[in-house]
Amino acid sequence: MRTVRLHDTYSGALKELRPRDGRKVGIYACGPTVYGRIHVGNARPFVVFSLLARFLAHEGYEPTLVANITDINDKIYDAARPAGRRSDELAAEMTAAYIEDTDRLGLGRPDHEPKATLMVGEIVALIGELIERGHAYAVEGDVYFRVRSLPEYGALSHRDLEQMDQGEGVEGAALKEDPLDFALWKAQKPMEDTAWDAPWGRGRPGWHIECSAMAEETLGAPLEIHGGGVDLIFPHHENEAAQTLAARGRPLAQIWMHNGMLQLGTEKMAKSVGNIRGLREVLDEAGRDALIWFFCEGHYRQPIAFSSERLEDAARRVERIRDAGRRLVPGDSPEDLAPLREAFFDALADDFNTPRALAAMADWIREANRAGGPVGDSQLREMLGVLGLENLLERDAGAPAEVVDLAERRAAARSQRDFAEADRLRDELRARGWEVRDGAAGQELVPIGP
Numbered sequence: 462m463r464t465v466r467l468h469d470t471y472s473g474a475l476k477e478l479r480p481r482d483g484r485k486v487g488i489y490a491c492g493p494t495v496y497g498r499i500h501v502g503n504a505r506p507f508v509v510f511s512l513l514a515r516f517l518a519h520e521g522y523e524p525t526l527v528a529n530i531t532d533i534n535d536k537i538y539d540a541a542r543p544a545g546r547r548s549d550e551l552a553a554e555m556t557a558a559y560i561e562d563t564d565r566l567g568l569g570r571p572d573h574e575p576k577a578t579l580m581v582g583e584i585v586a587l588i589g590e591l592i593e594r595g596h597a598y599a600v601e602g603d604v605y606f607r608v609r610s611l612p613e614y615g616a617l618s619h620r621d622l623e624q625m626d627q628g629e630g631v632e633g634a635a636l637k638e639d640p641l642d643f644a645l646w647k648a649q650k651p652m653e654d655t656a657w658d659a660p661w662g663r664g665r666p667g668w669h670i671e672c673s674a675m676a677e678e679t680l681g682a683p684l685e686i687h688g689g690g691v692d693l694i695f696p697h698h699e700n701e702a703a704q705t706l707a708a709r710g711r712p713l714a715q716i717w718m719h720n721g722m723l724q725l726g727t728e729k730m731a732k733s734v735g736n737i738r739g740l741r742e743v744l745d746e747a748g749r750d751a752l753i754w755f756f757c758e759g760h761y762r763q764p765i766a767f768s769s770e771r772l773e774d775a776a777r778r779v780e781r782i783r784d785a786g787r788r789l790v791p792g793d794s795p796e797d798l799a800p801l802r803e804a805f806f807d808a809l810a811d812d813f814n815t816p817r818a819l820a821a822m823a824d825w826i827r828e829a830n831r832a833g834g835p836v837g838d839s840q841l842r843e844m845l846g847v848l849g850l851e852n853l854l855e856r857d858a859g860a861p862a863e864v865v866d867l868a869e870r871r872a873a874a875r876s877q878r879d880f881a882e883a884d885r886l887r888d889e890l891r892a893r894g895w896e897v898r899d900g901a902a903g904q905e906l907v908p909i910g911p
């Protein structure tokens with residue numbers, strides 16, 4: 462088991478992963494607010510934390526990955542109202558769409574995907590504890606967190622109190638003791654079609670308290686790794702950290718791990734900016750293998766510029782791995798390649814450095830190509846497995862060579878965005894009795910049944 466170090470936003474330094482309980486590692490990664498279909502930028506934390514969990518499992522840790530679903534939120538009311546929809550129906554539909562879209566990444570599901578609507582009891586209890594301890598106050602059916610009651614507030618985002626805007630605008634401004642305070646519970650408004658009972662009145666929880674409750678309910682505190690995009694550090698994660706520390710007297714997380722944003726043009730990809738590309742459109746166009754490779758080419762902490770060219774580039778690299786795999790034979794890899802395999806996993810143990818790991822894998826392939834005789838594929842299979850790309854070594858068993866050739870030409874046409882040619886080749890495959898599926902495990906050839 463390697464020692465794993467990760468960059469911790471709280472301390473601003475690399476921190477060694479030290480599980481509370483032997484090998485168990487709790488990872489809580491903030492998931493989507495389900496008011497619209499997710500875009501490819503939202504898929505980045507899903508991929509980063511899914512692959513991190515795979516790597517930790519490979520090292521002998523026992524990770525539990527939790528990615529919540531925020532299905533109570535202002536954004537859901539705001540999206541449902543103009544569409545003339547019920548907010549709970551929209552949230553349920555977009556939850557299903559999120560599951561469907563992320564399933565196509567072929568990385569499996571997180572171990573738990575708690576929904577705020579199913580944890581209102583725990584959320585209400587946590588707010589009650591904060592009121593009890595003097596860290597929160599109820600006023601006219603709302604409840605606010607008393608920021609100045611917690612001296613540690615601001616330690617995660619490294620901001621002065623003067624630089625903090627909770628982003629709640631004028632809402633509740635007249636009710637707050639201090640403009641710094643943020644909402645834990647909001648009384649139901651006439652335009653809102655869902656509400657829950659609480660001792661201080663009917664209403665619904667704020668976003669930040671949902672995550673504190675779901676995180677400690679599923680993983681306990683302090684959990685090992687709390688993750689999310691850098692855009693969540695303030696106010697969301699600062700407030701999550703404050704709530705749990707104030708209510709329980711212990712930190713929410715040992716390591717705060719933040720991924721950089723996906724950028725399109727000069728700005729981060731975001732619905733609010735209007736520069737988004739849907740995850741499912743990108744998967745239709747490039748396939749999951751290329752998208753995962755694309756994410757791994759950047760260090761998780763850095764921003765990545767999204768473009769079709771870079772995605773096509775990733776698709777070509779993936780094809781080179783497939784080609785390399787065809788030159789290997791099933792079985793044990795030679796021992797003299799083992800140091801390159803070690804370099805791959807050492808890079809991941811060092812702040813999950815996927816670009817350095819990919820470079821080590823490229824070195825491994827180059828050395829394997831130089832070897833005189835047949836080279837066993839076990840080490841490459843192991844490396845690809847941690848990245849969720851072991852399917853690149855699958856041979857299309859059973860399909861005749863000319864059918865495999867057609868399928869490969871179709872994949873190449875798709876990666877060059879020549880969809881007309883890709884469709885033509887698909888029809889030709891069908892005429893020969895083979896269906897090509899772009900499934901979770903990449904392109905697959907399946908005989909058409911009688």
Ligand SMILES: [Zn+2]
Binds near residue numbers: 672697
């Ligand atoms: Zn969260």
